[in-house]
Amino acid sequence: MRLEPKPAPSLAMSILYPVAAIVVTFIIAGVLVMLAGANPLSVFRLVLKGAAGSQFAILETLTRATPLIFTGLAVAVAFRAKLWNIGAEAQLYMGAIITVVLGTGALPLPAIILVPLVMLAALIGGALLLAGPAWLKLRFGVDEVVTTLLINFIVLLFVSMLLEGVLKDPMALGWPQSPKIIAEAQLPRVITGKRLHYGFVIAVALAIGLWFVMKKTVLGYEMRAVGHNAEAARFLGMPVNGVLMKTALLSGGIAALGGFSEVAGLKGSLTLDLSPGFGYTGIVVAMLAMLNPIGVVFSAIFVAGIFVGAAAMSRSAGVPSYIADVMVATSLLTMVTAIMLSRYRVKWK
């Protein structure tokens, strides 16, 4: 068997292949739903209803999509330069830690100053957290996949340590939770009384900004060139190491904003279950979007819809909500396969 490059796919084909990937994902999930003794069609209808069937459902999906847009963008930016940041989970928590440290009353400032300040601090914290593995990669040739993965575990233990130590809320009755941030550090809600907050607006604005950076600026061009062929980029005189370091700072910072947004917009405090794997799911979100920042917004909403819808479905249909995780993982594998098949012809011989 061998692969031969195809001519550039037509617009119809470049839509058809990803759609086929999603269809295959639903077929696989359908088989698993049948194993649970349920009817796939009615289960999928319940998922759709839970994700988009009411104003509440839609707002809930957008709320859940918000951290995924941040981690998805972080991964998309890094992977574009072939910097394998698998540590968005840790960077997100770093952003959350900084938000709680600065936002619980340490800085008595008005909201108009405090919110941007905390946001900037979170950004810097996350950027520095990824700068470490990036530096190790550039200086010593240490693979960043393993270091960023291991740092996820270290940071989660660090959070646990803080929550049982200096950041423990004395009012939380032994539950490992930080104190709530003050009102001046909170992001406002988009609609009063609903959970959707301005983190979502920031995420979408960031996606548009990054799209511009990737498409229209020298840095974006350099990142793509380094990702496409680092040796060639070096030969052309590009500062490859500098580009990778800038990419790392950008990626780590964006992921940390996800942590800031979750604490300042939604939760108000830091807990050990702040992120149910947003960092890892961000990889799927970025790949489904083919690393396009605008696409990340849509794929994050799609993935969030599956999670929110499956949670609602699980309560009524008795199918374990882990079906959502299976679907998200499957969609990653079917999507990368579909993209490959749209670009290459498989010759069996």
Place this chain on the structure above:
Amino acid sequence: MMDAVEILFTASFWVAAIRIASPLIFATMGELICERAGVLNLGIEGIMTAGAFAGWFTVYMGGDLWTGVLVAALVGMAFGLLHSLLTVPFGLSQHVVGIGVTLLATSLTYYVYRLALPEVTSPPKIEPFQPWPVPGLSKLPVVGEALFTQTPLIYLAFILVIVVAWGLYRTPLGLAVRAVGENPGAVEAQGISVTAVRMGAVMAGSALMAIGGAFLTMSAFNSFFFNMINGRGWVCIALVVFGSWRPGKALLGAILFAAFDAYQIRLQQLSGGVVPYQVFLMLPYALSILALIVVARRATYPKALMVPYQKGER
């Protein structure tokens, strides 16, 4: 109170170290075989999770322990087939596919677990492998207990290292595996299929990873719980680099790592809560990173690691 140095001379410390090392040895050998053939397998964390569940569940459903090991290996092999199909003939990014396989194997495991045991809050227990003292040798001081009064899977882990080392360096198949990881073009010229060798290596390696996972539920502990692999797979990837892709050195790395892990648990008790326990739990991960930095400069990667091979392409 026992002194921090004295711990190192107790038999129970070394018994624990060898027990902690064993699942890492299985999975590290599995990853080593994959990488020697040129394929980075980041599915390891998920494949270990699936293996841990499959072995335990087989026994829970009434199978015997060795059947459980076999089922775990087959499940691992199935995920290996998926991984290698996408990365070898299809040539997809090994990073992305590996993470995808980990996410898929983990979520499928949790889904099946919840389907099979919907109501339980504490997972049911099985009767795990029992120690199997080697006649005569188990009476030796210190080493007798650590090396010769262990469960059969632990002996198997050590035998496996010898088999992998012998297989890689002394058999034609091992030569083919190493060659497809170094210079696949030359292998193809010999009339051997690079695709077949790589896929076979990934499937065999994934089976070993799954057995490493099964060790946890069937020998170290006696039930399955969520997040039980807890980064062990990623540690194994670091161990392969640390062992410069050689089975003997990787074994040494696994034992050193496990000894350190067993030591930090005991130090934790010794410190009497002055230092937060999380600091001790961080140490093994930090140590893995440190080990990578130390060896990185002189690491000699298999030359074709992460390079997809296309027939007739030079």
